Amino acid sequence: MTSIVQNQWYVAAYGREVGRDLFSRTICGESILFWRTEAGEVTAMSDRCVHRRFPLSQAPSHLVGDTVVCGYHGFTYGADGGCVAVPGQTRVPRTARLKSYPVLEQDSFVWVFIGDAATADATQIPRAPWLDQEGYATVSGMEPLAARASLLVDNLMDLSHETYLHGGYIGTPEVANTPITTEVDDEAGVVYVSRHMDDADCPPFYARSTGIEGRIVRWQDIEFHPPCLYLLHSRVAPLGVLPNPDGTDPGGFHVEVVYAITPETESSTHDFWAVARDFALDDEGVSDFLRESNRTVVLQDVVALDVLENVLTGEPDGYQELSINIDTGGLAARRIIARLAAEGRGETAVVPARTPAVTR
Ligand code: FES
Numbered sequence: 003m004t005s006i007v008q009n010q011w012y013v014a015a016y017g018r019e020v021g022r023d024l025f026s027r028t029i030c031g032e033s034i035l036f037w038r039t040e041a042g043e044v045t046a047m048s049d050r051c052v053h054r055r056f057p058l059s060q061a062p063s064h065l066v067g068d069t070v071v072c073g074y075h076g077f078t079y080g081a082d083g084g085c086v087a088v089p090g091q092t093r094v095p096r097t098a099r100l101k102s103y104p105v106l107e108q109d110s111f112v113w114v115f116i117g118d119a120a121t122a123d124a125t126q127i128p129r130a131p132w133l134d135q136e137g138y139a140t141v142s143g144m145e146p147l148a149a150r151a152s153l154l155v156d157n158l159m160d161l162s163h164e165t166y167l168h169g170g171y172i173g174t175p176e177v178a179n180t181p182i183t184t185e186v187d188d189e190a191g192v193v194y195v196s197r198h199m200d201d202a203d204c205p206p207f208y209a210r211s212t213g214i215e216g217r218i219v220r221w222q223d224i225e226f227h228p229p230c231l232y233l234l235h236s237r238v239a240p241l242g243v244l245p246n247p248d249g250t251d252p253g254g255f256h257v258e259v260v261y262a263i264t265p266e267t268e269s270s271t272h273d274f275w276a277v278a279r280d281f282a283l284d285d286e287g288v289s290d291f292l293r294e295s296n297r298t299v300v301l302q303d304v305v306a307l308d309v310l311e312n313v314l315t316g317e318p319d320g321y322q323e324l325s326i327n328i329d330t331g332g333l334a335a336r337r338i339i340a341r342l343a344a345e346g347r348g349e350t351a352v353v354p355a356r357t358p359a360v361t362r
């Protein structure tokens with residue numbers, strides 16, 4: 003039985019990755035072929051020819067107009083996955099059809115629905131509007147992770163690790179030293195974790211991008227939409243500069259850090275990351291710096307989580323963890339993911355109604 007949550011939307015790619023070349027990516031254990039029709043619509047279908055399972059992303063498979071021709075014996079499929087021609091006979095078997103996936107391009111991402119397509123509801127896809135919104139400049143990428151997705155969820159829900167794993171980039175002592183508040187909206191299935199540092203060191207990531215010198219106000223407000231979309235609303239400002247009572251915030255620098263956590267298999271993950279800022283919009287130097295810095299930080303996590311995956315794989319099931327206050331967000335996320343997983347299996351969730359207690 004798969005541990006991957008079914009009947010959910012996942013980020014499969016950036017829109018820029020999908021064009022008139024055949025593009026394949028494994029999402030939740032399924033090899034999926036993506037391409038754009040001549041009208042520019044993204045399609046998503048199985049990357050395995052129904053004839054002998056030759057990958058349709060593999061040359062000499064190719065597109066002809068809005069059809070894809072298998073490079074092995076020429077089975078030809080339309081944009082809906084239906085087979086429209088086979089070699090050597092005029093009759094196309096009725097069952098000759100690729101599995102096709104509900105797909106939606108939104109906020110620069112290509113989302114696919116994994117599970118029972120009849121239950122797909124695109125209005126359920128959480129939003130990350132900054133990624134292609136006027137008033138923001140965005141850098142983004144994706145790093146492959148040889149670790150299960152739940153390890154990345156744990157990692158992102160507890161940013162106290164920035165102090166230790168990302169010192170010199172985004173970590174400063176105040177991150178680990180400042181307590182968090184955690185809130186869970188069970189109905190909407192969203193976990194919020196906030197850490198507001200009102201007098202903190204300014205790490206290079208923000209010092210060099212904003213130009214602030216000296217200590218800062220630094221707020222981290224996480225909003226996680228399990229299983230896939232993680233938003234970190236980050237605000238930095240010179241010491242003492244707070245938003246106005248009416249919510250306007252001309253003195254603050256805002257960075258929306260977005261991660262999409264998409265299982266590739268049970269034990270590997272696509273780690274999509276994006277950093278959208280509302281300042282220095284036309285400054286390519288700032289874009290280059292943030293792209294390089296964030297990628298470095300993501301790769302620091304990748305190295306650590308790959309090691310952790312190896313350790314966990316080599317140890318017997320049921321190992322003991324010890325959780326403390328910093329883990330409340332991660333534990334809440336696990337609880338919601340367990341509920342979604344049970345729902346995805348068609349079960350009524352039998353998971354604890356409350357977040358497991360932490361050791362104080
Ligand atoms: S494997 Fe695709 S046509 Fe034979």
Ligand SMILES: [Fe+2]
Pocket residue numbers: 157163164167168299303
């Ligand atoms: Fe990290």
